[in-house]
Amino acid sequence: MEDCIKLHYVVDGQDFVSCGRASEDVKRTLKSLGISSQVIRKVAIAMYEGEVNMVIHADGGIADVGIYADRIEIVLSDKGKGIADIEKAMQEGYSTATEEIRELGFGAGMGLPNMKKYTDDMTIESELNVGTTITMRVNIV
Amino acid sequence: MNATKVITIIGESCNGCDKCMKRCPTEAIRVRNGKAVINYDRCVGCGECVRVCPTHSKAEHYDPFEMINDYKYKVVLVSSSLYVQFPNISDVNVLLTGLKKMGFDDVFEVAVGVEYVINAIRKLIKSDRAVKPIISTMCPAVKNLILNKYENIADHLAPIVQPEKYAARLALDIALKKTGLDRKDIGIFVITPCGANVMELKETASDIIDGVLSTREIYFPLRAIIGKIKRDEVENLCVASTKGVVCASNSGSSSYINTDRYITASGVEGVISVLNEMDHDRLDSLDYVELFACSTGCTGGSMNVENCFLARARMRMIAKHLSNKMDFKPVKRRSIKEKPYKINNVYKLHNNFMEALKMTRRMNEIYDKLPKLNCGYCGAPSCRAFAEDYVKGEILKCRYYEVKEDEKQDEH
Incomplete structure (x- = not known):
């Protein structure tokens, strides 16, 4: 088996304030590995956006992170309502977040586009009323 | 890496309590064998451990005053925070005259350097070259904290020298021209209230600064001298403007950068939250971030003598009497x-x-497997730090959980 570190987090769906704990923890782990700040920044932002998405749209979910010698893989999976139109969801500024959530400063429609922007590969699998799984990869150069 | 010792622990009086260890923003302190130990690679020089120590077992490192005698011509650079350490002094010239009587041949105000730095920051904000928001680098402890712990945002640090360094450069130019002496005969000294500054100047400016002295050490001798100065002895030495001087207090620089899009925070906790x-x-969406590790900016430096809030209040009163424009022309233009x-x-x-x-x-x-109580019993500031120290090979004991080496084998 390839040498790696696996990290597993449960993202609490009720908790806006502590949202970002998983990305914070991943960041710390990456620092202890001496990974460059550019890579850490990419991972931290992509993961933070993903966490926020799961809290806003899916009542929380699971984050699994694998750190390998050449890459970091992040899998975010939730049992939420799913994404109806993935292509639309990828557009900047498009959001289905409620007014209440927007008032909290979230739901600007930048989540998925930012995740795509900061990662080297991203795939979305989603089924309506079943859930969404997003797999992201950031290469370590 | 900052290998310079900023803070010294006075071994006999340290009783190994965990106050400093818990307070340190970079987890640089451990308690080992009943005494606090500092990892200087991580220390940013903020001085929190000095302030919080109940047994006064820590002291900032600085140069001894006597070393000024090794030089023929001695110039002292004064931080504006020194202006506000004395009661009933509203004329900065009294204090500067006092410093000359103490043995210096010339005085130079750090506030002059500050003014150049603020002007450079203002230009940077106007230009589109800089990564915004620009973080002020006037506080060396904040700069070190970012380089140690927030490397993701290090590109926001203003690419501008510390005011003391710039002031020292200008002061050296003046001294060389005025005296015609060799560089080695001229001593450039800085009086600072800040442990981080001592470290910063010794590590990065040893070519222009020969010694860094502490406000606390010169305070009482200087106070005695000032008390004896007669009115007709006072020399007209102050050239700094209000602008340069007030920046030694928190939120000082923000009023001079020509934008409302700024944020200021002071004190280690406030800095970390920002x-x-x-x-x-x-x-x-902001242009400028002004951060000071001490609660009132440099007027709250840990080597100051006066209460920091009183010092800040005096700063306001002194600044009122200063000119709006600094009265200074450099010998040479120097890069900032x-x-x-x-x-x-x-x-x-x-x-x-x-x-x-x-x-x-x-x-x-x-x-x-650790209890995550962060109790500090093991001598590490948090359970996370315990785990980190443990894998680095330190022998530690958690009072709730015994780390077993064989379970490592089980899992593979």
Whole structure:
């Protein structure tokens, strides 16, 4: 088996304030590995956006992170309502977040586009009323 | 890496309590064998451990005053925070005259350097070259904290030299021209209230600054001299403007940068809360970030004598009497640009990635099993720090959980 570190987090769906704990923890782990700040920044932002998405749209979910010698893989999976139109969801500024959530400063429609922007590969699998799984990869150069 | 010792621990009086260890923003302190120990690679020089120590077992490192006697011509650079350490002095010239009587041949105000720095920051804000928001680098402890712990946002640090360094450069030019002496005969000294500044100047400006002295050490001799100065002895030495002087207090610089899009925070906790927001990319619509590790800016430096809030109040009163324009022309124009900052990878466990991977994995395994009470009983500031120290090979004992080596084998 390839040498790696696996990290597993449960993202609490009720908790806006502590949202970002998983990305914070991943960041710390990456620092202890001496990974460059550019890579850490990419991972931290992509993961933070993903966490926020799961809290806003899916009542929380699971984050699994694998750190390998050449890459970091992040899998975010939730049992939420799913994404109806993935292509639309990828557009900047498009959001289905409620007014209440927007008032909290979230739901600007930048989540998925930012995740795509900061990662080297991203795939979305989603089924309506079943859930969404997003797999992201950031290469370590 | 900051290998210079900023804070010295006075061994006999340290009783090994965990106050400093818990307070340190970079987890640089451990308690080992009943005494506090500092990891200087991580120390940013903020002085929190000095302030919080109940047995006064810590002291900032600085140069002894006597060393000024090794030079033929001695110039002293004075931080504006010194102006406000004395009661009933509203004329800065009295204090500057006092310094000359103390043995210096000339005095130079750091506030002059500050004014150049603020002007450079204002220009930078106007230009589109800089990564915004620009973080002020006037506080060396904040700069070190960012390079140690917030490397993601290090590109926001203003590429501008510390005011003391710039002032020293200008003062040296003047001294060389005025005296015609060799560089080696001229001593350039800085009086500072700040441990981080001592470290910063010794590490990066030893070519222009010969010694860094402490406000606390010169305070009482200077106070005695000032008390004896007669009115007709006072020399007209102050050339700084209000602008240069008030920047030694928090929120001082922000009023002079010609924008409302700024944020200021002071005190280590406030600084960290702002840096966390920046790290999450939430301050992007701002132009300028002014941060001071001490609660009232440099007027709250840990080597000051006066109460920091009183000092700040006096600053306001003194500034009123100063001119709006500084009365200074440099001998030579000098570049105010700082060399690129170096990120310190102080949390890296091992230089070899695969080795670091193994250690990090083990660290996470151990951390999972710890009680996460962060009680400090083991001599590490948090359970996470315990796990980190443990994989680095330190022998530690947790009072709730015994780390067993064989379980490592089980899991493979």
